[in-house]
Amino acid sequence: MSNSYDTARTIYMNMDIENMPKEQPMKESGLLTRKPTVEGMDYKNPLVRVAKQLEVIRNFRNGEADDA
């Protein structure tokens, strides 16, 4: 498959997860404490959810790479 028609490459390169707004750590801990919302992050957007999942897997992968 030619790289010029590679949709996977384009999509992967456009996922700019390094520059996503970060969640602030919670000040209070408790079951009923409201979770802090991140400004500019619409969790109803499926792409945001994909980016979040991707961030988790990439962090795990980077951790694996550091351990090795």
Place this chain on the structure above:
Amino acid sequence: MLSEEPNFDRPIPGMSLTHKLGDRPWQNPAEFSTVDEAIDYYMEQMSSEEFMTQLADTLEMGVPVTTLANVIQMSNAMNGVHNLDVGIMVLPIIMEMIMLIGDSAGIKYTTGLDNPNKIKSSNPTRESLLSKVAMKYKKVVDEVDFTEDKEEEVEEEEPKSKGLMSRRN
């Protein structure tokens, strides 16, 4: 290039309509319609030992991650697991999972994320041939004196049209 003999190895027009409506997977609603469902599906599928072993073998053969992800996504879309839109959105996660499996197996894989405009050549014979041809043409270009070929540009007069509707000056 034109072939002398006709090619009959093609689908006949209307061939896609010869099956009963709903027989094909793409004629039915997809099994998973949301991105979250599709991600869960892929996570489960890709965590199986059988898949990991096959994937490791394929990565070792030098197949790029992007190509693999495209094939996995496309085949699942064709089998009616999810639609194309969901498949496209899930692609980065499939790629990341493939790379994670490759890393954990200690395989040096090809990501396929390199610059496509960069021409790679691992064939030394081809490289030397190309450089020879380039050197030959460089000599020819150096020998030619382009100043002789310069001619004064002559503006051609437009032929006067004689039609009824032609504009008159």
